[in-house]
Amino acid sequence: MTVHEHGRYSTGVEDLPYRSVPEAAVGRLAVYLRVLTSMIEQGVTTMSSEVLAGAAGVNSATLRKDLSYVGSYGTRGVGYDTARLVEHIERLLGLTRHHSIAVVGIGNLGHALANYPGFPDRGFPVTALFDVDEDLIGVPVGGLPVDHVDSIPAICAEREVTIGVICTPVPAAQGVCDLLVAGGVRCILNFAPVVLQVPDDVEVRRVDLAVELQILSFHQVRRGNGIGPVVEPIDPIAVSR
Amino acid sequence: MTVHEHGRYSTGVEDLPYRSVPEAAVGRLAVYLRVLTSMIEQGVTTMSSEVLAGAAGVNSATLRKDLSYVGSYGTRGVGYDTARLVEHIERLLGLTRHHSIAVVGIGNLGHALANYPGFPDRGFPVTALFDVDEDLIGVPVGGLPVDHVDSIPAICAEREVTIGVICTPVPAAQGVCDLLVAGGVRCILNFAPVVLQVPDDVEVRRVDLAVELQILSFHQVRRGNGIGPVVEPIDPIAVSR
DNA sequence: GCGACTTTGTTCCTGCGTTCACAAGCGGCT
DNA sequence: AGCCGCTTGTGAACGCAGGAACAAAGTCGC
Numbered sequence: 001m002t003v004h005e006h007g008r009y010s011t012g013v014e015d016l017p018y019r020s021v022p023e024a025a026v027g028r029l030a031v032y033l034r035v036l037t038s039m040i041e042q043g044v045t046t047m048s049s050e051v052l053a054g055a056a057g058v059n060s061a062t063l064r065k066d067l068s069y070v071g072s073y074g075t076r077g078v079g080y081d082t083a084r085l086v087e088h089i090e091r092l093l094g095l096t097r098h099h100s101i102a103v104v105g106i107g108n109l110g111h112a113l114a115n116y117p118g119f120p121d122r123g124f125p126v127t128a129l130f131d132v133d134e135d136l137i138g139v140p141v142g143g144l145p146v147d148h149v150d151s152i153p154a155i156c157a158e159r160e161v162t163i164g165v166i167c168t169p170v171p172a173a174q175g176v177c178d179l180l181v182a183g184g185v186r187c188i189l190n191f192a193p194v195v196l197q198v199p200d201d202v203e204v205r206r207v208d209l210a211v212e213l214q215i216l217s218f219h220q221v222r223r224g225n226g227i228g229p230v231v232e233p234i235d236p237i238a239v240s241r
Numbered sequence: 242m243t244v245h246e247h248g249r250y251s252t253g254v255e256d257l258p259y260r261s262v263p264e265a266a267v268g269r270l271a272v273y274l275r276v277l278t279s280m281i282e283q284g285v286t287t288m289s290s291e292v293l294a295g296a297a298g299v300n301s302a303t304l305r306k307d308l309s310y311v312g313s314y315g316t317r318g319v320g321y322d323t324a325r326l327v328e329h330i331e332r333l334l335g336l337t338r339h340h341s342i343a344v345v346g347i348g349n350l351g352h353a354l355a356n357y358p359g360f361p362d363r364g365f366p367v368t369a370l371f372d373v374d375e376d377l378i379g380v381p382v383g384g385l386p387v388d389h390v391d392s393i394p395a396i397c398a399e400r401e402v403t404i405g406v407i408c409t410p411v412p413a414a415q416g417v418c419d420l421l422v423a424g425g426v427r428c429i430l431n432f433a434p435v436v437l438q439v440p441d442d443v444e445v446r447r448v449d450l451a452v453e454l455q456i457l458s459f460h461q462v463r464r465g466n467g468i469g470p471v472v473e474p475i476d477p478i479a480v481s482r
Numbered sequence: 483g484c485g486a487c488t489t490t491g492t493t494c495c496t497g498c499g500t501t502c503a504c505a506a507g508c509g510g511c512t
Numbered sequence: 513a514g515c516c517g518c519t520t521g522t523g524a525a526c527g528c529a530g531g532a533a534c535a536a537a538g539t540c541g542c
Contacts, residue, residue: 021459022499030455034434048519057436061501068521076520077508093455094462101454108353113450115349118434122451163457186464187457189450193275193359195298203460205453209354209430210363212446213342214271214334216404216428218262219444221335223427263529289489302531309491317490317537483542490537498529507520512513 025066026093031056032063033089040082048079095123102128102161102185104176105168106136106146109191113165115142127159132172149176156183163187170194177204266307267334272297273304274330281323289320336364343369343402343426345417346409347377347387350432354406356383368400373413390417397424404428411435418445 035055039047049067053060067074070088074080090096101124103114113119114129129146131137136146147155149172156164164180166173166188173192180188181202188204190196193211196204276296280288290308294301308315311329315321331337342365344355354360355370370387372378377387388396390413397405405421407414407429414433421429422443429445431437434452437445 024499026456026459027452030452031436031449033455034451035436049521050519055436059501061503062499064519064521065500072521074520075508076506077510077518079519092459094458095455097458097462099454099458108356112349112353116450118451119454122454124451124454162461163454187461189453189457195272195276195296201464203457203464205457207448207450207453208272209357209448210275210359210365211268211271212430212448213340213360213363213365213404214274214336215267216430216444216446217335217338217340218267218333220403220428221338223442223444265529291489300531302533303529305489305491306530313491315490316539318488318539320489486539486541488537488539491535493534494532496529496531499527501526502524503522504524505520505522507518509516509518511516 021069021092025069028056028058028062028066029070029089029093032066033086033093036082036086036089040086044082046079047082049074052080098160099124099162100127100160101125101163101165102130102152102156102159102180103165103167104130104149104152104180105166105172105192106131106133106141107167107169110165110167111141113167114144124163128155128161130155130176149179152176152179153183156180156185161185163189165189165191166196167191262310262333266310269297269299269303269307270311270330270334273307274327274334277323277327277330281327285323287320288323290315293321339401340365340403341368341400342366342404342406343371343393343397343400343421344406344408345371345390345393345421346407346413346433347372347374347382348408348410351406351408352382354408355385365404369396369402371396371417390420393417393420394424397421397426402426404430406430406432407437408432 032052035052036047039055049060049064053063056063067080067085070085070092073084073088101119103110103126106114106129110129110131114126119126126142126144129141129144130149130152131146132149137148138145155161161183162185164185164187166176166180168176170192173190173194174196177188177190177196177198181198186202188196188198188202190204190206191209193208195206198204273293276293277288280296290301290305294304297304308321308326311326311333314325314329342360344351344367347355347370351370351372355367360367367383367385370382370385371390371393372387373390378389379386396402402424403426405418405426405428407417407421409417411433414431414435415437418429418431418437418439422439427443429437429439429443431445431447432450434449436447439445
């Protein structure tokens with residue numbers, strides 16, 4: 001949880017100074033990126049911060065500040081050149097680099113993710129699949145054969161996997177995580193509802209579907225909507241967003 | 242984005258005063274809940290904030306503050322009674338109420354979610370499935386037949402669906418969302434990578450897998466780890482968490 | 483029964499993130 | 513060419529969340 005100060009990085013092509021980018025802004029930039037590419041497909045070449053913010057569901061001031069982390073690539077009185085903006089956001093997010101992902105745990109969810117078109121479409125090709133089930137080993141899923149989890153370290157290193165996706169049951173998750181780390185994977189997307197223990201240089205993002213539902217449940221009750229036991233809000237609802 | 246002040250709500254059984262609960266705390270409480278239920282299964286009856294915080298991956302001070310939103314149910318010098326804590330967190334999160342969820346879009350991901358054991362296990366039974374594909378209508382998935390999306394409003398109202406899960410392709414998402422809202426659904430979990438437009442009284446949570454990957458990509462580049470084009474951090478890496 | 487130890491609950495404080503508001507800058511119109 | 517209006521980019525303020533530190537409180541041992 002350390003806070004680092006200003007820095008810069010070299011792309012190997014040119015040097016660009018970058019400020020410290022807030023975590024929340026990174027997530028929003030990814031959203032802007034998708035809105036922009038969608039707009040470009042529709043032939044839009046220029047967008048104002050107001051319009052882009054509306055499409056992304058954020059405040060226009062927030063959007064402009066986020067874009068200022070990327071650099072000043074807008075034209076006052078006109079807006080942003082969509083193609084140019086996409087290019088710079090992609091560079092900031094590191095999407096100009098080679099990424100490849102491994103999916104571990106080919107159950108229902110793993111199967112779906114192995115076939116998820118959103119991954120390759122956005123520059124994240126799935127290059128390895130793993131499971132413990134002997135019946136699955138060698139079976140092609142989405143055109144890629146499944147390997148045994150024991151071979152995770154070797155195969156991940158060989159295929160230069162940069163992101164590991166864990167879709168195993170809870171008891172297996174930590175072990176699989178350790179294997180991925182042993183294979184040189186430093187980024188992990190975890191769908192198993194456990195908190196993984198990893199070295200400091202490994203980044204884990206957890207997607208917990210049950211937690212998402214429980215948050216929705218909380219808001220519904222606080223709002224007093226819907227069906228079920230009577231809920232009577234006496235004061236304005238006690239929720240800060 | 243309005244901020245509401247202190248409030249209280251009636252459970253219909255007893256009145257409990259509750260403070261304003263930060264959004265981030267709600268998410269963590271759901272995590273504590275899972276850790277606690279898992280501990281109870283192992284026979285643990287009492288936990289200190291230090292231990293629970295470690296298992297949930299948060300600071301113990303943060304944990305105690307979060308639990309203070311629930312109420313003061315710990316014993317100084319001892320810790321928290323696990324069963325009692327679970328009960329109160331569940332009530333705060335609204336898990337004592339009846340919830341049922343509808344999954345729309347029975348593709349790979351929708352199929353996986355319809356069979357996801359984590360939903361019923363945590364009190365969120367899947368009670369309706371929808372798709373546009375005529376070949377799927379009537380086919381049972383996880384023991385439940387698929388209905389046509391046109392019947393969303395009627396069936397959701399009839400079965401008292403409280404949460405809608407959208408797994409459709411992007412172009413269909415907004416239309417499906419409108420149908421769910423028409424059917425009285427006020428909570429939506431959206432897996433389609435679009436920002437949905439909804440009335441103020443509807444809560445949407447988006448799970449965007451590509452965005453998660455892009456955030457991981459950003460951190461990896463900023464860290465300078467991994468394979469690919471050379472990345473040279475000159476100053477300490479410019480990332481604030 | 484009393485003291486010491488443990489752990490909670492809370493207060494204060496620091497720092498980040500978001501929003502407001504405005505000056506600077508650029509294009510279009512006359 | 514000059515003015516007008518629109519939009520960006522940023523400086524400042526506000527509000528929230530997280531962490532440290534401490535006082536209150538209850539238990540265990542003697």
